[in-house]
Amino acid sequence: TDVDIQTGSSSITLTPGTRSGVYVVRASVGTLTATFTITAAPDEPATIINTAITPGTTAMVGSQMVVSIGLSDKYGNQATTTTVTWQSQGIAATTTQTMNGTANLGFTLGTRSGVYIVKAQVGTLTATITITAIPGEPAIMTIMTTGTVTGVISQVELRVGLSDQWGNPVATKTISWQPIGSLTTQILAATTTQTINGTASLTFTLGTKTGEYIVRASFETLTATITITAVPGIPRLSQSFTHDSRTVGSGMSLEIGYRDESGNPGSGTVEWSLIEPLPAAAFLSATFTTINPQTGSSTVTLTLGTKTGEYMVRLRIGALTATITITALPGEPATTITHGPVVAVVNSQVELRMGLFDQYGNSVATTTVNWEPVGTLSSQILAATTTQTTNGTATLGFTLGTKTGEYVVKATYDGRINTFTITAIHGTPLLFPVGSGQITGRVGEGCLLEVKVCDEYGNPATATVSWELGLTPATATLSATNTITDESGKARTTIILGDTSGTYTVRAKADGLSDTVLQIIAMAGTPTESNTTWVGPPPPATATANGTITVAVSICDGYENVVKEGAVNWVVIRGTNTVATITTNIVEGKAEFYCKLGTIAGTYTVNAKFGAILLKSFSVRVNPGIPILFQNFTTKTCLPGADIPLEIGYRDAFGNVVNGTVTWEIMQMPATASWSVITPIINPQTGSSTATLTVGSLTGAYVVRAMVGSLTVSFTITALTEGGASDELLIYPNPVKVQEWDKFTYPDGPWVKFGRFDGQVTVRIYDVSGSLIRIMENVPPDNFFVKWDLKNDDGVQVNSGIYLGITIANGKKMIGRFAVIR
Numbered sequence: 001t002d003v004d005i006q007t008g009s010s011s012i013t014l015t016p017g018t019r020s021g022v023y024v025v026r027a028s029v030g031t032l033t034a035t036f037t038i039t040a041a042p043d044e045p046a047t048i049i050n051t052a053i054t055p056g057t058t059a060m061v062g063s064q065m066v067v068s069i070g071l072s073d074k075y076g077n078q079a080t081t082t083t084v085t086w087q088s089q090g091i092a093a094t095t096t097q098t099m100n101g102t103a104n105l106g107f108t109l110g111t112r113s114g115v116y117i118v119k120a121q122v123g124t125l126t127a128t129i130t131i132t133a134i135p136g137e138p139a140i141m142t143i144m145t146t147g148t149v150t151g152v153i154s155q156v157e158l159r160v161g162l163s164d165q166w167g168n169p170v171a172t173k174t175i176s177w178q179p180i181g182s183l184t185t186q187i188l189a190a191t192t193t194q195t196i197n198g199t200a201s202l203t204f205t206l207g208t209k210t211g212e213y214i215v216r217a218s219f220e221t222l223t224a225t226i227t228i229t230a231v232p233g234i235p236r237l238s239q240s241f242t243h244d245s246r247t248v249g250s251g252m253s254l255e256i257g258y259r260d261e262s263g264n265p266g267s268g269t270v271e272w273s274l275i276e277p278l279p280a281a282a283f284l285s286a287t288f289t290t291i292n293p294q295t296g297s298s299t300v301t302l303t304l305g306t307k308t309g310e311y312m313v314r315l316r317i318g319a320l321t322a323t324i325t326i327t328a329l330p331g332e333p334a335t336t337i338t339h340g341p342v343v344a345v346v347n348s349q350v351e352l353r354m355g356l357f358d359q360y361g362n363s364v365a366t367t368t369v370n371w372e373p374v375g376t377l378s379s380q381i382l383a384a385t386t387t388q389t390t391n392g393t394a395t396l397g398f399t400l401g402t403k404t405g406e407y408v409v410k411a412t413y414d415g416r417i418n419t420f421t422i423t424a425i426h427g428t429p430l431l432f433p434v435g436s437g438q439i440t441g442r443v444g445e446g447c448l449l450e451v452k453v454c455d456e457y458g459n460p461a462t463a464t465v466s467w468e469l470g471l472t473p474a475t476a477t478l479s480a481t482n483t484i485t486d487e488s489g490k491a492r493t494t495i496i497l498g499d500t501s502g503t504y505t506v507r508a509k510a511d512g513l514s515d516t517v518l519q520i521i522a523m524a525g526t527p528t529e530s531n532t533t534w535v536g537p538p539p540p541a542t543a544t545a546n547g548t549i550t551v552a553v554s555i556c557d558g559y560e561n562v563v564k565e566g567a568v569n570w571v572v573i574r575g576t577n578t579v580a581t582i583t584t585n586i587v588e589g590k591a592e593f594y595c596k597l598g599t600i601a602g603t604y605t606v607n608a609k610f611g612a613i614l615l616k617s618f619s620v621r622v623n624p625g626i627p628i629l630f631q632n633f634t635t636k637t638c639l640p641g642a643d644i645p646l647e648i649g650y651r652d653a654f655g656n657v658v659n660g661t662v663t664w665e666i667m668q669m670p671a672t673a674s675w676s677v678i679t680p681i682i683n684p685q686t687g688s689s690t691a692t693l694t695v696g697s698l699t700g701a702y703v704v705r706a707m708v709g710s711l712t713v714s715f716t717i718t719a720l721t722e723g724g725a726s727d728e729l730l731i732y733p734n735p736v737k738v739q740e741w742d743k744f745t746y747p748d749g750p751w752v753k754f755g756r757f758d759g760q761v762t763v764r765i766y767d768v769s770g771s772l773i774r775i776m777e778n779v780p781p782d783n784f785f786v787k788w789d790l791k792n793d794d795g796v797q798v799n800s801g802i803y804l805g806i807t808i809a810n811g812k813k814m815i816g817r818f819a820v821i822r
Contacts (some may be wrong), residue, residue, distance in 0.1 A: 003029070016040040018075035029816035043073035045082055048120070048127045049101075058132045061111050061166060067129050068104045069120045075565035078102075079122075088118040109133050109387030131799035135198075136164035137648070138173060141222040144199060145571035148226070151233040152210055152262050158202045160217040160224045162195050169198015173219055177202045178212040182224070190213065206230045231467070235259060235266030237320040245327040248280075248360060254324055255299045256315055258291045265296025268317045272300050275312035279328060280305025284313070291317070304328045305361045330392070331358035333367060337416045338411070346404055346424045346457055352396045354411045354418055356389055361394015367413065371396045372417070374408040382409065400424045402457030412822050429463065431513040434490060438519045443501050443559055446479075446494045447520050451508045453489045460489025463510040467493045470505030470517065474498025478506070497522045501561040523565060525557035532556070532608075532615040535590055539606070539618035545625045545654055546599045553608060553616055562589035566610060570595070573605045597622050625652035629711040630785075632756050633730050634816065640699055640719045643676060646691045648706045648713060649802040652681045653746050655783035657687030660708040664691045670719070671696030682708070695719050729805055729816030730755045736790065738822045752818060753783035754807055761809040763788065768802050790820060 001010045016023050016038060022314035025036040052068040059065060067086075071079035078101020086105045087093050096103045109116060110133065118129040144159040158177070162170045173195045174559045179188040187207045193200045206213055206228065213228045238257040246252050258266040274282060285301035292298060304311055304326065313324045333356040340352040353575045356364040367389045373382040381401040387394050400407055405426050411418045441447035452462040467481050479494035495506060497520065504520040535552040543549055555563040568591040573582040579598060584591050597604065608616040630649035638644055650658050660682045666673055677692040695702055695717060704715040732753050741750040748752075754763060763786055765774040773792040786807070790798055800822045807814050 014038065016190055018077075020077040042077040043075065043078050043080040045071040045122050045125060046071050046074035047076075048122070048125050049076075050298065051120075051127055051129055053129060053131060057130065057189045058134060059109060059163070060136050061113050061133045061168060062136065063109045063133075064106065065109055065131060066104055066106045067118050067120075067131075068102055069127050069129075070102050071098055071122060071125070072101060082122055086118060086120045087121070088116065109169075113168040117262075124765065130298040135168035135170045136166065136650060138162050138170045138219060138222060139165040140167070141217065141219060141224045141347060143224045145226050145228075149231060150206065151230045152206055152230045152264060153209050153233065154206050154230075156204060156206055156213075156228055158204075158215055158217070158226050158228075159199055160220070160226075161199050162219060169195075171195050171198055172198075175200035176218045178216045178218070180216055181205055181209050183209055183230075184213045184215060185697040187213075191736055196698065208264070208274055210264050232264040232266060233260035233262060234269075235320075236261060237315075237317060237322050239322055240322055241324070242322075243325045243327070245329050246304055247331050248304055248308055248328045248332070248358070248362060251301055251303045252326065253299050253301055254313060254315075255297055256317075256322065257295075257297045258317055259296040263296070265291065265293055267291050267293055270298045270300075271316045273314050273316075275314050275323070278305060278311055279309030280307035282311050302326065306362075328500050330362035331360065333357065333364045333413060333416070334359045336413070336416055336418060338420065340420045341422055343423045343425060344400055345427050346400055346455065346459060347402050347427065348400055350398060350400055350422055351408075351412070352409060352420045353393050354413075355393045356413065357392060361703045363389070365389050365392060367394070369394035370412045372410045372412070374410050377401055377403055377424075378407045378409055379403050381407075400777055402459070404459045421686055426459035427457065429453050429455055429461035431465070431508065431510050431516050432465070433508070433516055433518050434560055437516065438521060440521045440523060441495075441497055442525050443474075443497055443499050443522050443557070443561060444525065446496045448492060448494055449506055449508075449518055449520075450490055451493050451516060453485050453491070453510060453513070453516070458489075460485065460487065462489075463491075463513070465491035467507045468507045468509070469495075470507055472498060473502030473522065474500035476504055495520060499559045499561075501559075502653070524561035524563040527555045527558060527566075527610045527613060527615060528558050528725075529565045529613065529615055531558065531560060534616070540620055542621045545601050545622055545652060545656055546597060547622075548594065548596050550592065550594045551606075552590055554588060554590055555610070555615065556589065562591055563610075567591075568593075568615065569609045571607045571609065573607070574598070574600070574602050580606070599656070609630065624656035624658050625654060626707075627658035627711070628654055628732065629706075629708060630732060630755060631706070631713045631715060631730050633715065633814070634713075635716045635718065637718045637720050638695060640671075640695055640697050642695050642719075644693045644695060644715075644717050646704060646715055647688055647707070647756070648708070649686075649688045649784075650708050650711075651687040651783070655687070657682065657684055659684065662689040663707045665705045665707070666693070666702070667705050667714070668701060669696055670700030670702070671698035673702055693717065729807055729814040731805060731816045731818045732785075734816075735819035735821050738790075751787045751789050752820075753785040753787050754805055754816070755781065757781040757784055757786065757807070757809045759810055761786050761807050764806045766804040766806070767798075773798060773803075 001012055003010045004274045014025055020040050020042045023040055027034045038590045048302050049070040049072050054066040071082055079098055082098040083095050084103035096105055113133045113135045116131045120127045140163045142161040144161050164170060164172055174192050176192050179185045188204050193202055200449045210230050210232055213230055215226050216226045240255045249435050258268060258468040268291050272284050272287050280303045283303045289298040289300055293744055308328050308330055310692055311326045315322050335357045337355040344350055354369060356367055358364055368386050370386050372384045373379040382398055387396055404426050407422045407424055409420045431453050434452050451465055453461045463485050465483050475498045477496045483491040483493055485491045501522045501524045502521055506518045507515055509515050533554050535554045540549055557563055563586055566586045567583050569576055570582045571591045601622050603619055603621050605619045616811050627650055632647040650660050662680050664678055673696045674694045676694050680690050682689050693704060699719045706713050734754050736750055738750050760778045760780055763776040767773055779786050792798055800820055802819055805816050
């Protein structure tokens with residue numbers, strides 16, 4: 001700044017900063033200097049910047065405390081030498097000076113736990129400091145339980161208080177509880193609980209026994225013992241029974257109990273009294289009794305009267321009452337009375353009763369009476385049994401048997417015996433025929449008629465029965481028209497039937513009873529030959545082997561009544577041998593005979609017999625069936641000039657010989673051949689014809705034909721050089737035509753036969769591929785031939801095709817081909 005020339009001075013204005021402290025300003029003019037020092041003090045306090053509590057915001061009661069606050073001006077400079085006023089409950093108002101911006105106050109907390117508030121004030125500025133005073137260490141344990149006397153089984157809450165030396169409750173401490181004494185240890189185990197607001201509690205239920213229940217609470221070295229006295233609960237009135245029974249005139253002890261629900265005895269006086277009306281006079285041994293303090297019970301003796309019934313006793317103690325009922329039962333039975341019917345109808349319901357009474361005349365109930373049947377009739381319907389008396393009476397109900405007679409039952413009790421005899425008579429009589437009421441007889445003969453008068457169970461009754469003829473096909477007579485029933489209830493007469501078959505009726509009557517009608521079926525008499533005739537065509541005179549015949553006869557007796565029952569035996573005889581016996585029933589007077597004839601030709605006789613009576617007889621000539629031409633071979637090889645035996649058979653399929661003449665012809669020959677032997681007539685015994693061909697001297701095929709009627713066969717003999725000869729197999733039929741097979745004539749077919757053989761043969765059949773499809777070993781021939789059923793070894797029919805048959809018999813092998821056509 002410039003120096004004022006007037007005053008010789010220069011000035012400047014300094015505004016200190018916002019921080020308190022020393023500000024230094026230097027002024028210089030040339031070499032001259034001057035120094036100004038300005039000390040900046042804090043402004044007025046404007047803010048309490050912090051508070052502090054030592055040792056902390058939570059402290060134990062009675063602790064030394066120091067609280068502090070910091071003051072600053074509006075620029076944050078610490079205030080100095082400022083007076084602070086302190087106020088708090090329980091503390092007188094006081095002041096302190098700030099030092100270095102901080103004011104402190106020291107004081108001692110009170111002895112009560114809780115919240116202490118200290119307020120600091122500087123002018124308009126205030127600060128509130130809160131200190132929580134907590135209790136000191138536990139020093140005192142007090143018992144807080146109320147009601148130390150209570151009933152058994154009550155809920156009990158035990159409580160103890162835990163506080164410091166100034167009485168402040170101490171929280172969150174673990175209190176140990178320990179039962180003391182036998183009563184407590186039976187219901188409580190040692191346990192622990194936490195104090196809440198200085199109080200720890202334990203809840204448990206007292207036992208059922210009266211007495212002192214002791215529990216000790218402890219924390220470290222502090223203990224408290226709580227004693228609860230359990231007294232009896234509300235007493236109840238109990239009885240050993242409410243209802244019982246005794247014999248009349250006897251004495252019995254009545255007992256009541258006066259205890260709480262846990263059985264702890266009560267005390268008091270019991271009043272006893274009888275309740276009218278009584279069946280008879282009864283007595284009590286006392287009207288007042290005292291409750292036994294040890295047992296909690298009281299007794300009195302009651303003597304019952306002589307009459308059965310209910311005796312009631314009332315007892316009272318205080319406001320409680322109870323009733324005991326004793327049923328007086330009869331004494332031992334002393335007398336008996338019996339009841340029951342003397343006569344009853346068979347199969348009716350019977351009730352036997354026996355009354356039992358004691359010496360006072362009381363009926364004896366619930367006593368067992370033994371019932372035993374006596375005699376055959378009773379034991380058939382009744383087994384030994386027992387019944388109980390009801391109101392003094394034992395009853396046995398049963399149903400009599402269906403037989404008349406005496407039924408005896410014995411009733412016993414304790415050596416006393418009563419016998420009941422019931423005579424069973426027959427029931428309502430009925431009249432009915434003996435048997436079905438339908439009798440079968442024969443015309444002209446007598447038939448016994450029987451009826452019976454008895455009840456529904458067959459017990460006989462006496463009555464006079466009258467007999468009347470009803471409808472009759474012919475005149476009939478009765479041997480008696482009135483008869484009396486015998487001891488079995490039967491009445492009889494005889495009817496002599498007429499000579500006409502049919503139904504005869506006879507009515508039987510008896511007074512007061514419903515009539516019954518008997519039917520007599522009069523059948524025809526014995527058949528006769530003279531009245532037996534053929535029905536339809538008469539028997540044939542001839543038939544074919546294995547064919548059938550059917551004939552029928554009509555049969556009548558000597559009165560010309562048609563015989564409708566029985567059977568006819570048809571006996572078939574050939575020569576002296578019976579070849580068949582066939583029985584057929586007679587139906588509506590006719591008997592039919594159907595028979596399949598045998599396969600052997602000849603004369604058969606058929607006799608129709610009824611028992612030993614020959615009714616009819618006829619003969620039939622059975623002729624051979626359709627002839628078949630057989631040959632001993634079809635092809636054969638031999639050496640030139642050999643003699644070849646040729647043979648044909650002329651028989652039917654069953655081997656029956658058919659008569660005929662054979663024509664032998666040589667159809668082809670490479671060289672002259674001749675017959676050395678020839679038999680043109682079929683042999684009636686063997687059914688064959690033979691010839692011997694002498695083969696020519698040249699090799700080749702020689703063909704011979706044999707012809708009988710329209711049937712022909714051919715033989716081919718091939719003359720070969722030495723070493724090439726073999727025989728061909730005889731095969732019939734060839735080909736085998738399955739669809740055209742005659743099932744009626746040859747029902748066992750289709751088949752093919754190989755021949756001729758005199759002994760057992762082994763046959764092998766091959767198909768065209770050479771596979772063996774069937775082998776039959778050691779087969780015995782039937783009429784010189786072996787039959788094959790066209791089945792392979794698996795039993796399956798072979799297909800159509802060409803097959804090769806090879807047979808070996810007596811060491812000789814023959815081969816033949818044949819065809820099967822389906």
